[in-house]
């Protein structure tokens with residue numbers, strides 16, 4: 001507990017921050033279409049897109065020790081330690097003027113979720129889940145062709161395993177709280193976005209003020 005009259009600390013900032021931020025988590029297997037659809041949500045519904053995989057990628061370019069560690073984790077298809085990921089994510093949220101966020105590809109496991117709840121303290125309005133069969137994910141991963149080091153057959157198998165073992169339980173957790181909006185992701189980009197639009201129009205996230213933990 002702080003004594004009265006102390007200067008605001010970093011912790012104070014995050015407390016205030018969590019009172020105004022509005023969050024939708026976007027989850028789904030690798031190549032289920034998250035990165036394709038998120039810019040459309042930005043354009044139509046005024047959210048800021050935070051792709052956690054890309055934020056981590058930027059950190060690898062900094063040449064820091066964390067950057068090297070992140071590169072190795074990604075190459076092995078593993079989930080980067082949560083204190084690193086959440087630190088980077090929280091910084092991006094605090095630096096944004098817009099406080100309505102779609103957070104793409106996070107939380108990927110229980111540790112991610114617990115760390116986010118403890119430090120960012122924002123309860124997501126809902127989780128958008130891109131449901132897509134594994135065979136389709138594999139087809140898309142092998143033809144994504146964006147020069148990603150982790151889109152190789154060995155890492156792809158590992159990422160699919162990590163998704164099933166660690167991320168599906170997070171989706172099930174939010175499902176038990178009635179917070180999952182499931183989208184059939186094995187259709188055209190336009191059809192998928194039609195369904196997403198219906199969800200955002202119906203639930204109107206970000207309109208009722210923040211939901212804090």
Ligand SMILES: Nc1ncnc2c1ncn2[C@@H]1O[C@H](COP(=O)(O)OP(=O)(O)O)[C@@H](O)[C@H]1O
Pocket residue numbers: 028029030031032033034035036037140141143144145185186187188189190192
């Ligand atoms: N609805 C879709 N149908 C077919 N291919 C798609 C669809 N949505 C995305 N893709 C393609 O699948 C690959 C993975 O999409 P991406 O948006 O990067 O997925 P994620 O961010 O979930 O990994 C890309 O090559 C993309 O062009």
Ligand SMILES: O=c1ccn([C@@H]2O[C@H](COP(=O)(O)OP(=O)(O)O)[C@@H](O)[C@H]2O)c(=O)[nH]1
Pocket residue numbers: 028029030031034035052053054056073074075077078079080081085104105106107108112150159
């Ligand atoms: O919260 C996150 C998000 C991503 N990653 C790492 O970044 C990689 C790529 O994530 P991204 O979301 O870009 O992959 P996608 O699902 O789009 O293929 C993952 O395999 C993980 O190694 C992570 O460790 N924690």
Ligand SMILES: [Mg+2]
Pocket residue numbers: 034035051053105
């Ligand atoms: Mg992506």
